[in-house]
Amino acid sequence: MIRASSCIAAGVFATTAVAQIADFRPVTDAILANPDPADWLMISRTFDQQRYSPLDQINKGNVGRLRMAWARGLPNGTQESTPIVYRGVMYLIAPGAAIQAVDATNGDLIWEYQREYPRTVTPAAARAKSLGIYEDMIYFAAPDGFLLALDAKTGKLRWETKVDNGGQTAGGLLVADGKVISNRTCEQSQRENCFIAAHDARTGKEVWRFYTTAAPGDPGGDTWAGMPLQERAAGPWGLPGSYDPKRKVLYWGVANPNPYTRLTRHGSADAVSLSAPANLYSNSTVALDVATGKLLWYYQELPGDDWDADHNQERVLVRTRINPDARHAKWISPAIVPGEERDVVVTVAEGGGMFVVERSSGRFLWARPFPYDDPNINMNHIDVKTGQTRVNPDKLFRKDGDKILGCYHNTRGLWSIAYHPGKNSLYVPFQDQCLTMTANSKAKTGWGPRAGVMRPGSDPNKYMNIGKIDLATGELRVLYSQPQASAGSALVTAGDLVFWGDQNRRLRAFDADDGKILWEAVVGGMIMNSTISYAVNGKQYVMVFTGEGQSVTAGPLGLTQKSMPRAVRGHNSIFVFALP
Template sequence: MRFIGLAAAAALALAGCSDTNDNAGGSRSALASEGVTDALIAAGNGDEWLTYGGDYDERRFSPLDQINDGNVAQLGLAWSADLDTARGQEATPLMHDGTLYITTAWSMVKAYDAKTGALKWAYDPQVPRSKLVEVCCDAVNRGVALYGDKVYVATLDGRLVALDQDTGSVVWDKLTIPEGSQMAITGAPRIAKGMVLIGSAGAEYFTRGYLAAFDAQTGEELWRFHTVPGDPSKPQEAKHLDAAVKTWSGDFWKRGGGGTVWDSITYDPTTDLVYFGTANAEPWNPAHRNTDGAGDSLYTASIVAVRPDTGEYVWHFQETPEDRWDFDSNQQITVTELSIGGKQRRVVMHAPKNGFFYVLDAQSGKFISGKPFVDGINWASGLDPVTGKPNVNPEAKYEITGKPFVGVPGAVGAHSWTPMSYSPLTGLVYIPTNNTPQYYMGDPDWEPGETGFQLGLDVSGGDIPADKAVRDATKAALNGALVAFDPVAGKIRWKVEQSSPTNGGTLATAGNLVFQGTSTGQFKAFTADTGQELWSFPTQTGVLAAPMTYAIDGEQYVAVLVGWGGVWDVSAGKLGGGITPNVSRLLVFKLGASGKLPPLKATPELVLDPPAPSGSPQQIALGQKLYANSCSVCHGISAVAGSLNPDLRHSSTLGKKDLWQQVVHDGILAENGMVAWNKQFSREQIEAIRLYVLKRANEDKALEKGSGKAT
């Protein structure tokens, strides 16, 4: 789920079922008789955008064509709305009956008049800011679900909340994660047959993944499908887990196992199946998970199909067996009809982190094809043409070799959560791709803790030194692309190179257009058939979210949330390149509009002026290891932060040993998100971290003075 260690890039550049439900016995209430219905969602007529992926198939394709390749240059800003959460914005707006519904960071919900931008209501679930330490990738949320007369939001602290569509008032509020769990929710709920489907995030925090279904009217839990087994000495909750337990060993269950369902959920009415993706196994390092021998660790890094009425297992396909690289399979799952070998087949299409594009039979899960959609993959030489199982490079098994492995792709993934789109007109899938190599090294001395990431790795070897040439090379090696992929031929048809990774999701339309925002602050339109750039709008901030489109009174609109943040900012920091300020807004465009954004406010430039360095080499080496493996996931690799979280090199506590202890050990800033780390680190270890950051601050101060700014 996370990116840790940029030295890799520099190195390359320079060199449950019905009889198994945990909550069996629930009875589903009657489906809503008005408002958003199953039939409306299935229709996907284009005027409204009623579900996260645009329709049940999650194609993110709109049949609207008023805005097209011949007139998109006339697109202008119709209205915008400033948001009150200065974190990453990842939601896709939904539109129904003239109202646009969005979520913002911290799981807040807002409803706007879709034509004028007037705010109708706002809801704040009051998520405790201390929850941030249990969230891998910023306090983000990807959107709401609509059904009947209700709006559904899943909150960062693990609740599923139903709101009245007209007023925003709470109808019901249900805790979905286990009490006291380190799980969180960042994904958008989905609707299937009168149920709300949601999983959770947290496969770096000793959690056990699941997908659960709740009655849309009452919030009653109807079934829960666990993705990894429980205690092998006890009966499993489901038959599918009896098979899975044979692929694990040791005391894995004490650490949860991972396999969380943090994003992709797709219901297909044609097959009457729900498909969902699962995250990495936990911990990442298999040596601390399968202690009695190797195993595939089912059902992690997989696509799983279940029956929506009962949660009964139907099939699974594991894309990355025994995942040790954080190759989640939580990316968007798209269902469609393709002509393969002269026959029309209902298929599942998937572009996960591991870099291979999979086409599977939607009814059976049978492997059809799997081809690379990015260059440079080095963890596997390819996929078996019959089974789809990867041919893993022995050097990639770092826990066996005892040596570092520079993986391509890395943990950010060749493609992560940023949604792809599929156009049935061109037959192409439009994928936001990343090139972010990763440093992996097993830690044989690792011991489980209680706070922060629990990976079983030592990534301190991925630190980037205070060397301008190395840093420039690192930034140059980290980039992305918009890729148009042919799923039948298994080939890239066109590609738009981008200077930074983690660019926004995509939208395809019948106007022969593909829309995408960039991490460097542009919202763009390309021709869907050739990739020619036709239009661009300066957003003043990075774009992570995917756009959507709708029509009111005969006019087509395109809407997108903008606001930089997410995993790349909080972990890669400024060393990752492509860092822009956070200016969180909702932008809505239409033809002929001429709206303007207010001038971007200048941000004060911070100058490094740390106290003199101190500490023994042994203390600093210890601090470097502890910082890299725990602190860097929020405060940036090599102590160079991004735009959102505090840069510790500039901290006023850096020269105040006692105050540093009060913040880190005692947690006096817990309500700001900086909780106490006294269950993970001793005071001596916390002091070692301070001495390491102090050393880094002084090195970067010298770099700034000697050869110009590199951070």
């Protein structure tokens, strides 16, 4: 079935982008694995999710001269996505779930695809995080549950496939091994929509489907305390995973189990184990064979979650020297040979905690509380010999009405982090925030009310931070702090710069070594995710979206700070900067 839609082709301008799109060069697997430094072909540029741009035309010495190159207004609606750029053309999800192709040098519209959605779907609330590109097609997970392929040159629909019955997807796409990999959104009693799926990039035919809650007979199928299969829910709805093209393996994060508390799910806090595994594959990293979707291994960072602490962020792939320092890395495997190099998977979780495991097997290497160690932390023990994680028993709801203070909450949300290979450091925007919750059996979620609060003893002026983590030792250095919140992604470049924007309309460039602010621009609205860098005809650009995501806050939830500027609502736009 082909649903009604419209595709608008703009007038033909004498621009490089129009000429290049007319002479479109198909994107191959080799190009995706080793993209041109000028291009940005997926949410974090490369399969390893490092968000590192090898461009260095803009550097520490000249970044202070950056000026706005162009801007373009966008429709009203939710804005949580990151665009892709290929050979001078920017492809983006506009609020309202329209797909646009624009000239990346000036913002001129080349084409727009607008789908006609049923009345049950609200396109203005669409939350898809990214597009995909392969051969001569652009891929989009639409908010009506369809996966779409558009002609990259014209925007016309090439194929569509119904993927699920859940409607909205808040995730992003990854195109790997000739397949479009998508992650779906699911809620309580919706296991049929809790999955990662692969579709043939040329035809749209489903190749495989991996359910992110274990069934009886699966590894971990007995970790749900006998809960009926259909009621088991834990979705991969967040940022897309990473891919190792040499191993042909996908690495994906899965969110918390649903309903959110053990009491609501099972009737007792002790119905499932305090230690991993519990409620698999919730709050886990899963490694999947890209050809078949077969589970190769899993590592559960937070077993039997009681606090809605999603672990569905990206997994960053790095080859690094392993030499964790016990002053910083609280949990270290005794099997580590200090100084050896390993291919690793790195997870920095929303609920706090940083985990480093071996890429080939999921074997535990080291972990640290993130951002800080605290007596209220929800996951407070790891068996260093096995890597088995354990939740803090003092932070579980034992009966209706119990109130707890747990750390952390939205420490890092669905904004992307970045890795600088030259410094072997991870750059992580994070919030120093905890959570108060009350168990409430009358609520569908299992709790309420709840509110984000400052960590006891923390400084409100250091609520939002940029941390630099040495991946060899685990040392965290806080490069920058402010009271204003942010949902902006980090970007690092070969110019030794970190670009990052906040909800107070500031886009800044920081020195990647010491965090010194080297440049700042005030844009029209909140900066959401999005920060990328690309080049056209030898000129480097830095780009951000402004707008409003569904989960943004003006500061710590439930906390009034009169000194904190109120977040600007709306103002959906593209802002692009370059040297004069």
